[in-house]
Amino acid sequence: MPSQAPPPASRASAWRILLLIPFIGTLWVPFYNHPLPALYGFPFFYWYQLLAVPVSALIIFIVYKAES
Template identity: 45%
Template sequence: MRVVIALCLIAPFVAMLWVGSYAKTDPSFIGIPFFYWYQMAWVLISTALTMIAYKLWQRDQRARSAAKGGASQ
């Protein structure tokens, strides 16, 4: 579970640090060069991935709490 959480949080960094993959103008989207709309798309993708990571973290913490509480009884 924690590996999936880490991947959700690391993916946006890798995508933005690999500049060679998006340092171009084509294909354009409604007149906006690829460079700009790719970065703006990652703002939305990063938000979604962060939300997923947070929900998975909450689920993991609840499971660990339940396991710890059940083991002590």
């Protein structure tokens, strides 16, 4: 019975660099801490954060599909 070698250790792929986009985009508060431009009465501060949620989910989905 031949012995099976363990699979090689996985290295972080270049796709994971995309995960830094939403992280840095929401971590750097001075970038979006402004009232203008307003969208439907919402200050930029709020709608930027609300938009960051689906954008982050989309980026995570893309990285997941690219690595699997």
